[in-house]
Amino acid sequence: MEKRTKLAEMVRNQHDVILKDWVESQLNATTLRRELMKESELREQSREFLSLYTQSVQSGEGIGDAAWKPVKDFLGQITRSRVLLGFTPSETATFIFSLKQPLFDVIRSTLKDPKELVADIWATTTLLDNLGLYVMELHQQNREEVIHRQQEELLELSTPVVQLFENILALPLIGTLDSARTQVVMENLLQRIVETGAMIAIIDITGVPTVDTLVAQHLLKTVAAARLMGADCIISGIRPQIAQTIVHLGVDLSEVTTKATLADAFMIALQRTGASVTKSAVSQPKG
Amino acid sequence: MATLRDEIFPIRSSDDIVKVRQVTREWALMQTFSLVDQTKIVTAASELARNTLEYGRGGEVRIQAVQEGPRRGVRLTFTDQGPGIPDLAKALQDGFTTGSGMGLGLSGSKRLVNDFDIQSEVGKGTTVMIARWK
Numbered sequence: 235m236e237k238r239t240k241l242a243e244m245v246r247n248q249h250d251v252i253l254k255d256w257v258e259s260q261l262n263a264t265t266l267r268r269e270l271m272k273e274s275e276l277r278e279q280s281r282e283f284l285s286l287y288t289q290s291v292q293s294g295e296g297i298g299d300a301a302w303k304p305v306k307d308f309l310g311q312i313t314r315s316r317v318l319l320g321f322t323p324s325e326t327a328t329f330i331f332s333l334k335q336p337l338f339d340v341i342r343s344t345l346k347d348p349k350e351l352v353a354d355i356w357a358t359t360t361l362l363d364n365l366g367l368y369v370m371e372l373h374q375q376n377r378e379e380v381i382h383r384q385q386e387e388l389l390e391l392s393t394p395v396v397q398l399f400e401n402i403l404a405l406p407l408i409g410t411l412d413s414a415r416t417q418v419v420m421e422n423l424l425q426r427i428v429e430t431g432a433m434i435a436i437i438d439i440t441g442v443p444t445v446d447t448l449v450a451q452h453l454l455k456t457v458a459a460a461r462l463m464g465a466d467c468i469i470s471g472i473r474p475q476i477a478q479t480i481v482h483l484g485v486d487l488s489e490v491t492t493k494a495t496l497a498d499a500f501m502i503a504l505q506r507t508g509a510s511v512t513k514s515a516v517s518q519p520k521g
Numbered sequence: 522m523a524t525l526r527d528e529i530f531p532i533r534s535s536d537d538i539v540k541v542r543q544v545t546r547e548w549a550l551m552q553t554f555s556l557v558d559q560t561k562i563v564t565a566a567s568e569l570a571r572n573t574l575e576y577g578r579g580g581e582v583r584i585q586a587v588q589e590g591p592r593r594g595v596r597l598t599f600t601d602q603g604p605g606i607p608d609l610a611k612a613l614q615d616g617f618t619t620g621s622g623m624g625l626g627l628s629g630s631k632r633l634v635n636d637f638d639i640q641s642e643v644g645k646g647t648t649v650m651i652a653r654w655k
Contacts (some may be wrong), residue, residue, distance in 0.1 A: 443563075447622060447623045447629060449623065453621060475560035482632040484615050
């Protein structure tokens with residue numbers, strides 16, 4: 235306890251020197267991102283961290299100790315903001331690691347007894363290493379959260395069900411149809427069939443690069459489920475290479491109406507619902 | 522026969538299957554495959570990669586871009602240390618599956634490629650080699 239108080243005292247007494255050196259070393263570091271963060275902001279963050287650090291050094295041993303919670307919370311805040319700004323993990327961790335040199339300088343100039351000196355430097359370096367690792371982990375966590383959120387957004391975005399006409403829905407599929415997405419697609423489509431009372435749903439696979447047996451099976455299941463709800467499905471966007479591949483694979487799509495293009499499928503759907511499209515003479519606007 | 526490019530990719534998750542498809546397409550394009558040939562080898566790669574993951578409990582694939590005289594091709598070798606296939610003839614029948622799929626992956630892949638070879642030993646694992654030539 236006494237030793238910790240001494241350490242804290244040292245830092246407090248030399249607060250201004252440490253802060254000046256620390257900010258300077260951050261400003262000179264190759265990892266500085268001037269374009270992302272203002273110097274004043276960096277100075278302010280450094281000042282606040284140092285004062286929290288001084289308090290915690292006095293009262294808590296390791297960073298697992300409750301006394302370090304304010305420091306960790308503060309690091310949580312700045313890490314989150316740096317992740318959003320686009321900092322790399324090393325750029326974020328430099329904030330902590332660059333504090334070593336100024337702290338060591340102060341300890342070295344204050345303590346004369348070599349034993350004490352080594353012990354204090356060791357204690358400080360362990361602490362800062364742990365804080366640095368903590369920042370790295372936070373950074374990683376924040377990045378994973380961003381990725382996870384984007385995945386969820388993609389899942390939502392990539393499966394819109396659109397109404398083309400009375401009783402006709404279209405589901406343009408794009409990208410890989412893995413199980414998680416197919417589930418969402420199927421649910422969205424069935425839900426919209428209930429809401430609109432549509433008779434025909436067109437599933438367009440123009441944007442699906444590979445149709446293998448798993449994709450085919452998912453499609454057939456979706457068609458079967460829609461049929462149970464009273465809607466017929468047309469699969470469109472079957473390109474020549476996909477048609478050949480499906481035949482070689484031995485997948486039987488004969489139960490389902492298929493068309494090469496969405497336009498063809500739409501015409502069939504109109505016919506089946508009793509609607510028709512006619513062309514009328516368009517009067518040219520007079521120049 | 523000359524090997525122009527040779528790489529090994531792990532198959533441990535469904536993301537890896539996507540990766541295998543992408544690489545296979547890229548290499549088929551490099552070998553100036555037509556769109557139909559590209560689609561066939563990519564689809565076969567997708568099927569076999571999924572088999573490696575689902576039935577072989579994961580493994581790896583070796584992808585090679587090869588040339589033999591004027592012929593250019595892509596060869597893929599899928600290897601796993603899974604439970605193996607007790608009856609190969611049955612596994613190659615259309616519609617046979619021990620899982621929940623359509624039972625067309627293995628037999629369908631065979632029809633999509635020019636060369637097909639499968640070796641399996643119960644308890645040791647399975648190796649499937651396919652090649653498609655331009």
